[in-house]
């Protein structure tokens with residue numbers, strides 16, 4: 001129940017005080033600086049879907065309960081009590097009650113996940129279509145041999161670096177830049 005209600009990311013934000021809003025979205029996992037040791041290079045990996053974490057420098061690993069136990073330096077059963085209390089989980093005759101704000105939080109998280117999923121679809125569409133266009137342009141450029149086609153060739157050469165730039169931002173940019181770039185690509189592809 002605790003693991004279902006509280007993600008590793010939420011626990012890091014609520015208990016450890018780590019702001020994850022600027023973290024790059026990756027496919028399966030992402031890294032942050034470990035909150036448990038002096039970490040120059042982010043060695044704390046979070047797998048959002050699996051709801052597990054691991055510090056590769058040896059601070060530990062596990063689920064959200066292990067995370068809270070490690071952060072407060074308490075045994076797991078105390079971490080469970082602490083979290084159950086904070087989450088308002090009351091075990092009366094095996095019936096669990098949760099205060100409304102946690103339903104709200106869970107709903108909000110679900111909505112954010114759905115928005116992210118919708119964005120991922122648009123991102124993939126934009127990325128692969130642009131990649132195909134870049135490939136086609138490169139091949140066309142290579143096949144241009146006649147002088148008559150020089151004008152077209154220069155046009156392609158003007159566009160290729162821009163396409164490469166857009167693809168770079170999609171791969172390496174931060175989340176805000178990726179959103180902007182997807183919108184730019186969509187407007188280009190729609191002839192806008």
Ligand SMILES: [Zn+2]
Nearest residue numbers: 034037055059
């Ligand atoms: Zn660590």
